[in-house]
Amino acid sequence: MRTQVGIVGAGPAGLLLSHLLARAGVDSVVLEARSREYVQQRVRAGVLEHPTVELLREVGLGERLDREGMPHEGVSLRFEGEDHRIDFTDLVGRGITVYGQQEVVKDLIARRLADGGDLRFEVSDVTLDGLADSPVIGFTDADGQRQELRCDVIAGCDGFHGISRGSFAPEVFDREYPYAWLGILAKAAPTQHELAYANHANGFALYSMRSPEVTRLYLQVPPDTDLADWPDNRIWDELGIRLAAEGFTLNEGPVLEKGVTGMRSFVAEPMRHGRLFLAGDAAHIVPPTGAKGMNLAIADVRVLAEALTPYFARGDESGLDAYSDTCLRRVWRAEHFSWWMTSMLHNAPDGDPFTRRLQLSQLHYTVTSRAAATSLAENYTGLPH
Template structure:
């Protein structure tokens, strides 16, 4: 059995783990990343595509944003529609900030390339099987790599391995409480080679279900439809998808080749403790938000910033306050993001029959949005991302 050592062991080579490694490397702190998937898989895994201004600033500070700024699309607002009526939320006017459209898989490619250039080890197709000694001086990650059982001894473990990973499963059950909502609808999402004929995201409530017009570039559209949880992708031909998108969005679309389509359940999930001994959770390993608010990746980066600051303070001065208060710092933002994501989900999706008490309340929210700049600003400042400092 091969035994190695480092300062911080990181499980997961998604945006969370890669960002943590780069933040630590900038301050001379060594880490090793263990990832159970192949490099090809993680670099092509389609996920989020909207970056808050906070997230862009983090990548600027790490020197990994050159391609992001070259290829990313800056958006200064979005539209929220209700049965054909449209209201623009002007981010620039209301917050003096903006968001950037840039696919998560592109971020991952940039981060992996930076880790390679800075000689941060990433072990792909390395399956972490156990984390031990969390209350001892050195934690140990047990994993299998190239058919050989190995261990990584480290001062701390960054659990960045997602909802199904080993990190959260390692926390003692009595150390946290779970909170979750399983929404009564799913998203049918497509990626299509299609030039978008809209300049900003469109969130559309429709009497037959929600639709979202998003994009990844000037050549690729990302679009979604609300469907039932028990619906099957086989029920949706390409033509049926395009027809329903145009119907709910109330506009013609440039119909291109659909090269990916899938159905994703909608859920909110979190735990109220993100650390135990030498293990610290970040991103999807600790919380999931419905994608309506475009917060998943951005919330993960906020977690990582807190964790990196705590680790840097520990190594530079021995100050453990940032590590001891890691969960507390993270949870204040997590709850805010959960609330906003839940609000956007309930605002935009069909949940009851037209004319019911619930649907009338839903329309009342939209009507208020059209007349209240304060209401628009609340949405705008949450959407572009509240400052890191607001939760410190």
């Protein structure tokens, strides 16, 4: 088999890269270890930055997003029992859209298949060779046959636990946080239109939503939390305590999903090794507090597609040579913002009163200073690509 770009991973990064390349006349093959049904159903991030929404519309993927997405013009910071709204539209003239990652994946798969894209699910035993100048991807297909895909470039979009990053030895910057999120997806209509980030003496909580009928809610818990210790009634009681504010009500309903997710910051530098280019979670992880994960992946592949187009058209490698540095500038900005949001909103495990006072000071400053609120709004809604 032969193609121009071999893409490992059919998440938002790999699928969008394949779509962008097809629009530029560049061939690709996408390889994915999971089934199509699995990747279309796994629930991940749900906040799309303004530049992400603009890009999806620009490349013909905005129809269902505009019909079913939930535009938000601000968020709330909730502490000491009071709600403080950060008005994105007033501060920076743009907002965000709540539209689940799995919905973006569904849209991309449908479009790639309709356009004749080559997507291969349920592959296994993937190997990467010849990364210096003649890349080859080996894999076993869904029928159990061993295959070999020769290509000019490999895009490693296979996530944090994928094989791509392990194919070389980048410098790694890593931080694990001493807390996790217990998240639930509940069949309960949202009672407010926008997200609320709560700092409470019991710990952080996040009020979010996925649709007009489904809410997504999170509680700060220790990383070693056993879900058996958190029956549904305990979760709802704790959410009610941490999210409490004047005029706020919390709808309860059947819990559709429940899980505990650890939190870390991770960056691998460089994001390139020979003809292998990392994108998305394969190269970087951010704590979810800043809502940056999927948006960073989409920004990566936009840069990569724009670099690959002149390379295949006329052999111009300048964009490829600049790829890692270009992406990492955005990555480190997002890492800092996500760390800042996380440290401002989560309680220290040791209950240190000094740290608690610093958090409250930062929260008061953020909601009373237009300059501080603007900085939050600018970063949250997304810096220009």
